[in-house]
Amino acid sequence: MVSGIQAAGNYHLKPEMIAPGTYVLSGRNEHFNFRNGGNIVNTGFIVTKQGVVVIDTGPSRIYGEQMRAAIAGITDQPIISVLNTHLHPDHFLGNQAFEDIPIGALPGTIEGIRTQGEMFNDSMYRLAGSWMAGTRVVIPGETLKPGTLEVGGHRLRLLALDGHTSADLVILDETTGVLFASDIVFNSRTPTTPHADVGRWLKALDRLASIEFDILVPGHGRVESGAKRFEPVIQTGKYLGWLSGTLSTAAEAGKSMAEVLHPDVPQWVAGQAVFPEEYQRSVVHLFPDYESAALQRGLVEQQ
Amino acid sequence: MNTTTAFLRKCLLAAFLICQVSVVPAETSPPDPLNSVMWKEMHETLLGGGPVVFDERVRVLVPGDAEDSMNVPILVDATALGNVSRILVFAELNPIHRVLEMEPVQAVPLIGVRIKVQQATPIRAAVLTDDGVWHLGGGIVDAAGGGCTAPSLGSANQDWASRMGEVSGRLWPGDEHSRLRVQIMHPMDTGLVSGIPAFYIEQLEITNEAGEVLTRLFLHEPVSENPVLTLNLPQAESVVVRGTDNNGNPILAQVRSGVM
Numbered sequence: 001m002v003s004g005i006q007a008a009g010n011y012h013l014k015p016e017m018i019a020p021g022t023y024v025l026s027g028r029n030e031h032f033n034f035r036n037g038g039n040i041v042n043t044g045f046i047v048t049k050q051g052v053v054v055i056d057t058g059p060s061r062i063y064g065e066q067m068r069a070a071i072a073g074i075t076d077q078p079i080i081s082v083l084n085t086h087l088h089p090d091h092f093l094g095n096q097a098f099e100d101i102p103i104g105a106l107p108g109t110i111e112g113i114r115t116q117g118e119m120f121n122d123s124m125y126r127l128a129g130s131w132m133a134g135t136r137v138v139i140p141g142e143t144l145k146p147g148t149l150e151v152g153g154h155r156l157r158l159l160a161l162d163g164h165t166s167a168d169l170v171i172l173d174e175t176t177g178v179l180f181a182s183d184i185v186f187n188s189r190t191p192t193t194p195h196a197d198v199g200r201w202l203k204a205l206d207r208l209a210s211i212e213f214d215i216l217v218p219g220h221g222r223v224e225s226g227a228k229r230f231e232p233v234i235q236t237g238k239y240l241g242w243l244s245g246t247l248s249t250a251a252e253a254g255k256s257m258a259e260v261l262h263p264d265v266p267q268w269v270a271g272q273a274v275f276p277e278e279y280q281r282s283v284v285h286l287f288p289d290y291e292s293a294a295l296q297r298g299l300v301e302q303q
Numbered sequence: 304m305n306t307t308t309a310f311l312r313k314c315l316l317a318a319f320l321i322c323q324v325s326v327v328p329a330e331t332s333p334p335d336p337l338n339s340v341m342w343k344e345m346h347e348t349l350l351g352g353g354p355v356v357f358d359e360r361v362r363v364l365v366p367g368d369a370e371d372s373m374n375v376p377i378l379v380d381a382t383a384l385g386n387v388s389r390i391l392v393f394a395e396l397n398p399i400h401r402v403l404e405m406e407p408v409q410a411v412p413l414i415g416v417r418i419k420v421q422q423a424t425p426i427r428a429a430v431l432t433d434d435g436v437w438h439l440g441g442g443i444v445d446a447a448g449g450g451c452t453a454p455s456l457g458s459a460n461q462d463w464a465s466r467m468g469e470v471s472g473r474l475w476p477g478d479e480h481s482r483l484r485v486q487i488m489h490p491m492d493t494g495l496v497s498g499i500p501a502f503y504i505e506q507l508e509i510t511n512e513a514g515e516v517l518t519r520l521f522l523h524e525p526v527s528e529n530p531v532l533t534l535n536l537p538q539a540e541s542v543v544v545r546g547t548d549n550n551g552n553p554i555l556a557q558v559r560s561g562v563m
Binding site for chain 2: 123126194253254255256257258259261262277280281283284285288291292294295296297298299300301302303
């Protein structure tokens with residue numbers, strides 16, 4: 001714990017240019033911990049002629065402040081807009097550093113942050129310790145609608161998808177061909193499911209697979225371009241299919257939840273970052289519904 | 304917390320490697336592979352200081368982390384022991400230690416259930432064999448906590464009372480035994496939330512068509528809301544689940560083999 005406290009403070013954020021005026025700050029493919037301070041997420045920003053658009057603000061106040069400093073190190077343009085892709089804490093708890101700027105999100109995201117934001121903030125303190133010092137929830141004030149946004153020569157298409165959570169904002173910069181896929185897409189990192197609807201999520205992935213884009217920025221994991229840009233989209237769908245198939249088969253076969261924690265796993269599943277831990281979390285999130293469906297088919301007579 | 308857990312896990316591993324299946328006199332506790340501060344007290348209060356042995360034949364499946372402190376899945380399997388007269392499951396650092404007891408009678412000494420944990424804790428099964436020795440297995444679950452001092456979700460729901468005691472379930476035929484899985488709607492309130500008294504299913508008995516008792520269960524407050532139980536029973540076409548909660552409300556349902 002002491003080492004965590006000493007290490008806290010500098011995320012060493014290094015914006016990487018992936019397209020003209022377009023930067024990504026890549027997090028680690030890990031769980032939240034005292035060493036990474038919650039920086040497991042990809043955030044980004046687009047420098048336009050009218051100002052900077054920020055996409056997600058990271059896991060803490062300190063992250064938000066350091067992100068803002070990193071942006072200032074690259075451009076003199078003012079930040080004009082901040083977008084939160086969804087309600088998970090690593091994507092919005094840096095909002096505090098951008099309180100003077102309009103922060104936009106989909107209605108479901110705003111409602112989710114309003115009702116669950118404090119709970120997320122509490123649990124981040126437990127998981128990342130002093131990195132979270134002074135972090136408080138800032139609820140986005142601007143409601144976003146799907147459609148096209150013209151900002152300083154960039155045409156940003158906002159897609160209102162869902163499945164990872166009840167509201168997942170995906171942003172396609174039609175000018176540069178960069179797709180900010182939010183947590184609809186994970187790259188070589190086991191997807192997280194605390195608010196997931198797997199069926200809806202698979203539909204959202206189908207939608208992304210049908211869109212023209214050149215560079216993929218997943219919510220977690222490496223940025224991809226060229227022929228590899230669709231791989232994380234396919235991989236995320238393949239994992240979700242494996243996950244739901246594994247859980248529903250087990251429930252139908254009469255397995256208890258604890259018996260599902262350690263399944264036989266193909267190598268392509270086991271090779272993903274944070275695999276066993278994230279899968280075990282998913283069992284707790286998703287198995288009860290499959291179990292309930294399996295039990296409802298049983299022959300029971302109340303007496 | 305993580306460092307402590309890692310250390311405890313190393314101790315657990317080390318203990319398995321040097322695992323000795325020897326009975327220790329009642330007056331001394333053998334070294335605890337989970338290195339828990341509560342073990343000696345648990346040995347005295349829950350097991351009466353009786354002869355104990357840490358025995359890897361008692362399998363306790365638990366996740367390393369409790370994703371939901373109100374629903375931690377566990378499975379106890381003492382099939383490898385044989386001649387089991389009683390199983391006691393307890394969570395050492397819970398405010399209420401006892402989770403459940405099982406008298407297997409004719410059932411396989413195995414039970415799956417979900418439980419509430421108040422903080423990171425060892426979860427153990429003490430399995431009593433016919434020779435009077437308690438065989439212990441267990442694991443450590445890390446947790447954000449609060450599972451025992453949170454109100455049941457049902458208590459916030461208007462219509463919970465109309466479904467209370469309702470059983471859903473299914474009986475799977477198998478080569479060696481029938482697997483029974485049942486869910487019983489019940490708030491399972493711990494009594495540790497201000498203004499909400501303890502209210503939980505106390506006992507359950509599973510009988511076959513001939514009226515023979517297949518197994519008896521005694522549940523306690525830390526069992527999760529709307530308990531889901533997993534049991535391996537002697538082969539049966541149908542079984543009856545009968546029980547009561549601590550207010551005397553009855554539970555009674557028949558579960559037949561097969562599906563709708």
